[in-house]
Amino acid sequence: MSLTGYFRCWDCERTWTIADGLAENPDGARPQHQLTRVWTDTDESAATVESTAAGRTGEAATRFRRDGNALLADDGTPWGRISVFSDSAPGSFGGVNSLTVVSRPGQPTLVAGAGDRGVVCLWDAADGRLVHGPRPGHPDRVCSMTVVPLPDGRIILASGGDTGTIALWDPVTGRPVREPAGNWPGGVTGMCTATIPDGRTLLVTATPRGAVRLWDPVTGESVGRLNPYGSPIQSIAAIPMSVGHTLIAAADTGGRVHVWDPAVDDPWEEGAAVQLSGRALEDADHRAAAVAAVPTHD
Template sequence: MDEGIVSDGAYAALPHLVEAAATLPPGQTVDFWVDLGFIVTADHRPPVPADLEAGFGAALRLAERAAVRSLLAADTPAQVCAHLALSCVAFAGHYAGEALGQLLDPRENGLLLVCPWCESDTEIPEFFVVDPASPPFEAPAPPDPALVRQGGHPWAEVAAALQEEALPEEILGEGWEPFLRVAREVALAGVSPDITGQAVLCLVGGLVAVRGVPQRDARESARQLMCLSGHFRCWDCERTWTIADGLAADPDGAGPERSATQAWTDSDGAAATAEPAAPTAPGGTGRAATRFRQDGDRVLAADGTPWGRTAVFSDGARGSSGGVNALAVVSLPGRPALVAGAGDQGVVRLWDVVDGRLVHDLLPEHPDRIRSMTSLPLPDGRVLLASGGDKGTIALWDPATGQPVREPAGEWPGGVTGMCAATVPDGRTLLVTATPRGAVRLWDPDTGECVGRLNPYGSPIQSIAAVPLSAARTLIAASDTAGRVHVWDPAVDDPWESGAAVQLNARALADADHRAAAVAAVPTPDRTVLATADHQGVVMLWDLTTGAPIGSGLPASTGTAGPPVITGTTLHGGRTILVAGTRHGHRLRVWEPESGEVGHIALDVALTCLATAGADLIVGHDRGVLSLPLTRQ
């Protein structure tokens, strides 16, 4: 084997080497059996030629008998003992032996699991760092007594070594006896291929406990190995699997858990109760995890059936629009909604949301790179479009004509990082802008004058959103660079006065260790709520009339961890949908808070911003804009 690739001639040579090694004293061949274990479980190995199958199969049975003798005869360092035990399991033909490659240096590499359903990686870097003094979950079920390996096996002596009366009481500590009982039952059954991987990994841990040295290292390693008999939750499809299934390339009979269980997550390596998602058809009810992917201009559901089509928004007459950094949906009275987008070129474009057809290239060009946009519905029925640049310039456009209402003005240091529209009790609609230096200003869109200031503490702002409480009153929520969330009432002249603003519950934020990096307003059938997202992929919903959290939120996920982007909408029939992703990432989670249902979309482009237009998700990305249906078409 060279760099993980098994040579074509291995199956002809190995039977002769096995026959020779089997005649040597057991204590001299430990390293050979471990090396052979790595070969037979290698990721890149050719199939056994048909004319060599019988001879190679007989060699593995001989290797199993000889390796088990070595395991029982030699006091072996704990880590080597684990490798030898897994090699014996691999020679027996059980898929749990494939964990050998993963556990080459577990403290350095952590634990990397592959979801049997969606093939996404879930990493638990701290899994082998802590020695669990007591079991973090119950032992797996012992194997069915009927699952005894046919044709004889060499594991009877292993079962005898694991007898309770032969083991000192302190070998593993209190609470681990059920795991040792499972290990003994697996050995009595001869490591039958039909036994679960969970139970077989208990056997591996038990062997390290009785044959590894020194005792302290063996005890710690054995308890960690027995924790491999637990479960993990895939960050992507959010199904819960046994860790044994995640360690194997193609585990026999693998299926997700269908009831609540303790499961490790990818967020911090801690065991937490997970409510697994049973596989159901797209559009079903309950905690069903649905997976979507792009196939050209089509969106396919998890079962491969068509879900709908993407609409790729066309480029302007002057060439490619390139990446889009900011989006806004403009609803004109009596007309289809338009999507506005802009990027590094400073050109604002308007597309028809129905077919992605370019309606306008707005002129003149914005003098700097556009970082934020918002729609401004005014009391007289007009709708304006505002854009803010990275040099602090602010421009207003008439989306109906494509013409500027006012030349870009202003030069605020740090740029305009966020914009939104706020309705105040006197009927006016004000433009709210925020900068990373902490300036949050209210503007009269007709006069261009600054009519108020928020954020009296001057916290640097990275995201801002307007959350309507009623038709005449809106609150402004913002997240600062420290992860704090601020809520202000723009109708109050004195920024130190709270007005109708209620701050988010500090205890709930602290308990969740939630440091918000993005905020968004999410409409529901009876009110608009605030959504906050952090760099771990956690999304929480808040009632701004009380400051209290709503529900348990969307948990952390490495697949959507990083600078967050979020948006939300309410579909026909009253279903609220929230979409979360990561800036420059390729994956989205589609969450229905009421039911807890989570779907997943894998994109072919790098995400930059999100918006919704009815039942369509608008995705700004590194090459332009596209839309995806949130309901089956």
């Protein structure tokens, strides 16, 4: 009885039997057509209509499905092309847990990904070609990555592991700049970069146990702390406010949102924590699971 019923695939947006979903490449598997009971407007009697996973009659084409390398809307309208990065199949190096974009002036944009086995790969974002990797460098599973632009124009890649290790990489050569260091319980669940008014660019790391640290990426020394109340952090992001001024936003495991100013030396000082709009937070009918910065036209 546990094999009866249907499920809707998030990828192809079609409905299949549960039994088909448990087999790899099942022979004869076909999308299912389900019969749905609806009420008519005339005599309030029940009628049976046929609906498919491709969308209901008259429904706006807002869902997408994959057909080979094409991305299609429900009505078949092509929306784009899907590219699979080379040598990135699951199992080749343990799967991809974290991604970040490496934008280098005058050079191709790269996508960096890290997997279960502590390796880092870099792909060319234009054609999906593997540029560097898999490069070993972590003794643990990599959970987070970010790009750190240095004052001298160089760009380095930072990665954090699930046992609290932090490593720095050269995206040009794909080799470690600094070997993994640190061993903080709970791992590094999030990383971002903050620019402060004195011209320094700092690496910000967060852990599920509430430690949010500021690091000098050149020396590897800890230069500050945020989150004085120690709320466990599950997501963190940098918010550029102006040239040389960045705020740090974070979501904790309780669904609350915090914003800090890393330019304030003492996290207990007034102004270190940026107060959010209480009314806006009350209007949110959900807990925040992740934070991100979105630039606007102004």
